[in-house]
Amino acid sequence: MRRSHILLLLLVAGIAGTFIATFTTATRSVGFAEAAGAPGTEFKISGTLVREEPVLYAPEVDPSTTRFTMRDKTGGLCKVVLAKAKPTGLENSESIDLYGTMRGDEFHASEMLMKCPSKYNEQNHVLLEDGTAEAPR
């Protein structure tokens, strides 16, 4: 076989290999109920902060644990224990992505990404009738 054919074959194998590597390590984006069904398995859960429940961060006791309640995309609520200091802007976040596992009736998250009010969002402020502005909830 010509060398260039060998290379082409290797390239295609490489592309397939990286594709497989990507998709076998991908986590699934699920709701709390499903995560509860497979405790110990890592999932990603997207949702929003339940603002009616308190965000508990007591740095004097443990600077690296934050607790709050989150609502997932299906509407399910769950207590979340995040192994990090309270991220700035948590209360203002538009949406939250958690990575972690369900333990008992709490979701233990090792990683969290937040979507803050987008700096490019045209509707960042709602201009009210009298000309004053209200920040988005």
Next chain:
Amino acid sequence: MEYLGEWTAVAWAGRALIALGFGSALIATAAFLRKDERLGKWAFAVHGVSIFSSIALIFLLFASHRYEFNYIWKHLSDAMPMRFILSAFWGGQEGGFLLWMFWHIVLAAFVLRKPSVWTAPVMAVLSGIEAFLTSMLLGVYFGDFQLGLDPFILLRELPENLGLPWTQRADYLSAFPLFADGQGLNPLLQNYWMTIHPPTLFLGFAAVSLPFAFAVAGMQHRSDRSWIRPALRWSVFAMGTLGTGILMGGAWAYEALSFGGFWAWDPVENSSLVPWLVTVAGAHLLVINRQKQVPTGLFSTVYFPILAFLLVLYSTFLTKSGILGDTSVHSFVDSGILPQLLAYVLTFTTLGHVMLVASVRVRWIFAGLATVAVAAMVKGWAAEGMWGLFAVWTGAAVFAYRRDFRGSDAEDALWSRDFWMFVGSLLLLLSAIHITWQTSIPVFNKLLAPFSSGFQALGEATGSDTLRALARHDLAPGTDFEMTYHRVQVPLAVLIMLLVGMTQWLRFKSTPDPSKIFKRLGIHAAIAAGVTGLFLISETVAWWEAPRVALLFAAVFAAVASVDYLRAIGRAGWATWGSPVAHLGFALVIFGAVFSTSRKDVISKNVIGDLTTLSEELNNREDLLMLQGDTLPLGPYFASYRDKVTEGIHVRFQVDYFERVPKTYSKGDVVFYEGMVFEAREAHTASENFEADMERFWSFMPFPNERQASAAVRWESGAPGPFLFTLEPRIQLNEQMGNAPEPDTRHGIFQDLYTHIKWGRVTPPETDAEGWMGGASDVVVPGDSILAGKILLVLDSLRPIRDEERPERGLLDRDVALVACFTLKDRARTGKAEPLYIVRDSLLIPDLYEPEGWGVRMRVDAFDPATEAVTLSLWEHESVRRDFIVMQAVVFPQINVLWLGCMLMAIGTGLAVAGRWKRERPRA
């Protein structure tokens, strides 16, 4: 209606200029396609002037603080220092597009300066690109459909504001305070990085379009391969500018953002890195074919520059359309131009692939098929249409490869630069593709949707979890981001680094005596092995870090080989130095990045868990709580949080660092650590943390006797010595985005100490006239504990009041009272508190209870007999409350190697561009 104080004339002028820019770009495209260079140049000149004028108008609006304009209002405020005006200009999408177009026009001017047979087709492509970009700013509405953003739109013209009462007032500008000032640029962007990073990055993006244009032009006139030289020049230029732009982004993240590093594999970062990798690969392929009579690997040489530009468009699509926004929390824009961005990507991808085919007729067939697929997408079959397009593009590429490229290829000798550079380019492509897969997972979710049932059936038939997961199309990137990328990127990088070292020493066409070269490379490898050996000896390396160690070896090998090569050829003049210097820089970047991130030491880590078993439950907490005034051990230092200072929008936390004077322990010493007792087996000097010494020097004593327990002192790593330096990590007060922490880093030659605040109080707590603050309520049952400042209150039990206690508590005989027995604990002492819940004549009598000397006040507000739940309000006195911060500190060793590498890469590429220009200038 005539509104007072509006500069509507500027709005109309601006919109007219953009429309003119759009029209003239279209005319230029048509003219250049018809080879009418004269008309084309004039039209393009008109386009250039229109866009430049629009930019000038926007600067005028910024300088004049015209807040009736939406773009100005959103990115400017009176308080913002004017030196950030550039940052404000490209702080939004509209400005970003204008900046991009600005660079395209500048680069096109350089193309026009050197007339050649390629001018017309290249300018046709560039004008077409400009037309698409200008259309992003037209701001025209067709009913509900928005064609482009409008940089000159007024606030009152925004769709969400139309019809609101205040828009009916002619004097709204002066009547409402809202319009007297703007929102201001996001404080996170008010720094010099925002001034230099976007223009460099956009210049890089603009530059990538030129090799694309030349490749497409070259496909139009296949008999003439002289397009390769200018394409190469522009490729190297793009490599340098885009690479510098990307590295600036990394430096910005490291200096000013607090995610603890310089690269996060974030979609925005990835989508700029991927086109860079392909541009580098393309540049190397162009070098191979620069002077060959009979080309080798011509298909790849043509395809890579095309692909690089298409990846720039894909990157734009990913980051500006908001398609990732739903599934990724990185703040992505959703400004409504997704359809346009998609049209932009799809049009040029189709063009690029179709042009690979030589036959004009077949081109039109493929173009037609593509149109059908697009029509399907418009009709609502988005995913199916996309798959159709993939099929069309692949089909065109394969067809062209087999029909139009195969015959012309010769083969390179095995031990030639040409062959191994080709292999290297393929490896770079693989790296880029892997990153693209990872970043595009959310896009895949959308594409997989129509095949759900198919995958589900297959998944059930085979029992494969992966197939079932594909069926649900709700995939997300793996939790451990770094690991999922490094798994593939590190081995690829090892191969690439080895090639960087070896291939520079091979000759073009063929190397006459390869064994001599290999002997030399053997010396380089030996040196690299030596360095790696040193590394293995001086650091503790886990077995699973083998790929990283291999990468360190390969990077050192590449660096040594590059330096030696520079030595060997350097006498030929500075024009030849560019390549080895750039390669050396790249090797150092890789070395510095791998070393500093893999060996980074989070010195603020404190361990919680059962040390005796070192079980899985051991949690490493990365953040340190620092009470004001306390001096705590922190890695190689002792640190103390001194005070905080508020300056404008910044709150600076002053942390002093002292040298650690290590403590010496003798054999038989008994210590406490995490509540457990240990005895020293031999004399030793304490290390920075107990865990490092534990196995070698300390024996766990599960049953210490009386004498040992009382003799035990707290384990210490040492004592604070002389003062070394102060660091001031800050929090930036940012109402828009939430307060943003900014790091302060101590830069040393061999390592950086990077510190940032995870939590800090930025506003003083509110107190009443006597200095009491708090007043929040908590509900507790016996066994629960609450925190008030530094004091822990535990509700032990509830009991009814005893008769003998009544008089001293001021109770009447008929009062019903419950005593809530609390234990109070702080670092130094334990005490008791017994507030009462009093009911007299069915009314609650509030009892404000203040235990002696604790500085807290408590009051029981309610009691639920069924659950034994007590509602307690708590106050603290400010005299007992100490301010504190939660801080994370990381030591990055050898990170300066990374920055040195960045500089060398920039210098090397600059030398290469200048050298090439010098060589190809007509000699006088």
